[in-house]
Amino acid sequence: MMVLVRFSTRNILIDPSMLKTLPTIFGTIRHYHFNTDQTHKIPDPFPSTQGINRNIVAVFWDLDNKPPKSLSPFDAAIRLKKAAESFGTVRYKIAYANQRSFEYIPPEIKQHRRDRKSLNQLENKGVIKPVDPYICRVCGRKFYNNDKLINHFKQIHEREHVKRVSQIESAKGSQRVKLVGKYSIKMEKYRNAARDILTPKVGYGLGDEIKRAGYWVRTVSNKPQAADVALRDHMVDMMDRRQMECLILVSDDSDFVEVLKEARLRCLKTVVVGDCKGGALKRVCDAGFSWEEVIMGKAKKEAVSVVGKWKDGDILRRLEWTYNYERDRKFYDSDASDLVCGEDDGDKVDGSRAWWKLESDSDVASL
Numbered sequence: 457m458m459v460l461v462r463f464s465t466r467n468i469l470i471d472p473s474m475l476k477t478l479p480t481i482f483g484t485i486r487h488y489h490f491n492t493d494q495t496h497k498i499p500d501p502f503p504s505t506q507g508i509n510r511n512i513v514a515v516f517w518d519l520d521n522k523p524p525k526s527l528s529p530f531d532a533a534i535r536l537k538k539a540a541e542s543f544g545t546v547r548y549k550i551a552y553a554n555q556r557s558f559e560y561i562p563p564e565i566k567q568h569r570r571d572r573k574s575l576n577q578l579e580n581k582g583v584i585k586p587v588d589p590y591i592c593r594v595c596g597r598k599f600y601n602n603d604k605l606i607n608h609f610k611q612i613h614e615r616e617h618v619k620r621v622s623q624i625e626s627a628k629g630s631q632r633v634k635l636v637g638k639y640s641i642k643m644e645k646y647r648n649a650a651r652d653i654l655t656p657k658v659g660y661g662l663g664d665e666i667k668r669a670g671y672w673v674r675t676v677s678n679k680p681q682a683a684d685v686a687l688r689d690h691m692v693d694m695m696d697r698r699q700m701e702c703l704i705l706v707s708d709d710s711d712f713v714e715v716l717k718e719a720r721l722r723c724l725k726t727v728v729v730g731d732c733k734g735g736a737l738k739r740v741c742d743a744g745f746s747w748e749e750v751i752m753g754k755a756k757k758e759a760v761s762v763v764g765k766w767k768d769g770d771i772l773r774r775l776e777w778t779y780n781y782e783r784d785r786k787f788y789d790s791d792a793s794d795l796v797c798g799e800d801d802g803d804k805v806d807g808s809r810a811w812w813k814l815e816s817d818s819d820v821a822s823l
Contacts, residue, residue, distance in 0.1 A: 511544030518707035519553035533669035542759030
């Protein structure tokens with residue numbers, strides 16, 4: 457019996473035994489017709505450059521011991537991140553400091569603020585007039601006096617920002633989500649402008665700038681060694697959880713020597729960023745760099761050779777022969793038992809002499 461099946465405008469006779477295979481055929485045709493992205497892809501010959509089989513890197517920054525000096529905090533944090541990315545995939549960026557470190561103002565920043573204040577006084581008296589006007593980055597207005605720009609920003613844009621924040625905090629549920637989406641661009645624009653115009657009320661914006669660079673910043677109490685203890689506990693906890701393969705420590709404090717030794721015992725790669733050339737930390741780590749090398753980009757270039765040496769060492773370690781007494785004893789004992797107790801071996805073993813003595817020795821002793 458034949459079945460008449462209509463395809464398009466043509467009638468085709470199909471055997472009933474073929475009807476069972478039709479769903480499979482149509483499913484295959486539909487899969488390859490509609491899924492046009494199912495093409496065979498050529499494997500990447502360099503998978504490590506795409507983040508595959510790369511070390512998981514964790515950066516730990518002791519801000520009490522190594523705060524950024526020559527650069528702004530944001531630029532220093534970004535350059536440190538780029539240098540760390542040369543060692544693998546940077547998944548954790550952690551910074552610790554006490555409250556005094558965030559309130560401290562470096563002498564360079566203080567001098568810059570004094571110069572800016574004296575320049576504002578000269579502009580107010582009309583002694584000096586800037587060549588290029590000061591431009592408000594929110595509304596675009598131009599001013600030839602820096603104090604007028606600051607007053608304009610505080611009276612208009614800062615008040616508007618406070619109103620937006622209060623509206624978002626008072627709203628709930630879906631209304632709050634809508635307000636956040638509505639004001640997100642304006643609030644980001646205000647923060648970028650306020651960073652250059654307004655002076656931070658506390659410190660010089662160390663914590664906020666490092667957070668803006670993508671770091672997780674933690675403030676601890678002002679007790680002595682509080683930041684060191686918290687940072688050390690965090691590193692040990694991540695080692696216990698096996699959340700990293702490469703540890704980068706930004707510090708010159710010798711209190712972290714034992715932590716680096718523990719990391720090396722657990723087969724973790726260790727890198728230290730500090731200015732002490734012969735410091736105790738650089739003597740126990742796998743690689744060490746100074747802040748100047750990180751800022752100039754030298755650390756990023758040298759990281760390629762360091763990672764290459766690590767890979768070569770891992771390969772040699774896998775190929776290295778190690779002696780396992782228990783395993784070898786069981787293996788050779790089983791072979792000896794097969795030779796002694798085997799059915800095909802008709803020779804008898806003399807149990808009166810030790811295994812290292814030859815038969816000729818026993819013959820000579822009998823004479």
